[in-house]
Amino acid sequence: MITGSGSAAGEQITVASDQDVVRVRQLVRTLAVAVKLSLVDQTKIVTAASELARNTLVYGGGGTVAVSRVENGRRAGIRIVFADEGPGIPDLDLALTDGYTTGGGLGLGLSGARRLVDEFDIDTAVGRGTTISVTKWCR
Amino acid sequence: MALSSDEGSRFADLLKGHEEAVGAAWTEQIAATLRGRLSHAELQRQTTELQKGFQSALAGGAQDIGDDAAAELRAQLSDLSSARARQGFTANETAISVFALKDAVLKVLDNGDPNVLRDYVAFSAFIDRAGLFTFDSYVRAREELIADQAEQLLELSTPVVKLWDGVVAVPLVGTLDSARAQVVMERLLQTLVDTGSPYAIIDITGVPAVDTQVAQHILKTVVAARLMGADCIISGIRPQIAQTIVALGIEFGDIATKSSLADALRHVIRLTGTKRQER
């Protein structure tokens, strides 16, 4: 399942349907257990992955999700990169505001997911797509 | 700089030849630095044992404190360090107990002989390293002590107790930092599930101060409990904490607050009582 534990090598999933979102959740959970995140932190990162993978599917029109183990000296962690080539996000500040939604959800996707992880980077351009990278470290 | 084997055996002979004089001088030196916090008899026993340790290490051919022949001596010094660390002596006082041997040795040396002075420098270097070893051991012992205590504190300070049928309580004592708040939160919520208790009382009588962060942690716990179908009551809010909460603009919303644990329990029992009657 998980290749190259201990290195930055990871696994990539193409997200094109609902089932793929489920697969992303399962992959993230397996790796979160492997790097020994606490139960609450496992739940947080899997929830964040679920939110963001669904964004990739719904707003980005599908894309890829790469899950990898990362090391930072004494701490291990898990990094997930969500990439799509969709329409991009025109107003990032607005999209990161609580309650903002264009897709009929509860409007917590981006801003909520950001609160669940330790590091959150977003790179987006209109017409070019969106790449979001999140990291959760062991305590 | 290690002792030569000649110097080592001369040092051993010296300690043996002046056993009582060195022991007495050493004990006296230590007693002066510790100012009566250890009894004279206790000190005498320690110095006698250590002196024998030095003597047999040197006689066994130890040229440095790290040598195999000095293993016994190292063990003695480690024991001394951890005993002193636990008794509350400072690192300084502990190391000086070893360094004091130098003064004691100086007193019994024949000062007229220039060779003796050269020997003394070599002996001193050996004792210095023994002293530094003691210092290291002391620090290690202290670190272990602190780590143990921190762990015990975290366990001790977050008990979740069942107060009544369907009512659990967490009496919080001491400063709440983020890590502890998280432990408390998870433990409380898990206990609600395990015992099927729909009510929880969070008692903060023992919390000295509440800042925004602590208040946020408590609020999050309450909201999480409600999401699971349990109600939390906060009790033991002291006047100055109430002032802080209002001054910080923290909204406790519709969360029930009571001034004492007893009031909170009475409130909950009344709630469960009315529910039974309704049925």
Place this chain on the structure above:
Amino acid sequence: MERVPVLKIGDILLVSIQDDMEDQVALQLQEDLADRIVATGSHGVIIDISALDIVDSFVGRTLATIAGVSKVLDAETVVVGMRPAVAITLVELGLSLPGIRTALNVELGMEMLARQRAAEEDLGIDEGEDDEPAVTVP
């Protein structure tokens, strides 16, 4: 596509959601439940989520919709068995499940529904605090 089974116990419908529900399955459940409430004349729905190790905003929204639709069809919904880690994550996520009532386990959920039915049958008795939403965001 798999379906989530809906059990009828007395006048209560019991749904036990299993791990990792696909979005389509959740939407199907929403429809099935509405049909079953009408078909059976049930007055209560208990949704057991103790097997779910995450609840994201999609599942949260589905639960809220189920509760809303059931209410219109005169059935109360109680969500039971949420795990502590899930609750902590939902608080952090900012998802408060407004309008959803919750209980620690199926038994307490059934008690809650029974109490409410009894109160409604005793004409004029106000349900008091039970009528408040499960959660108010501070």
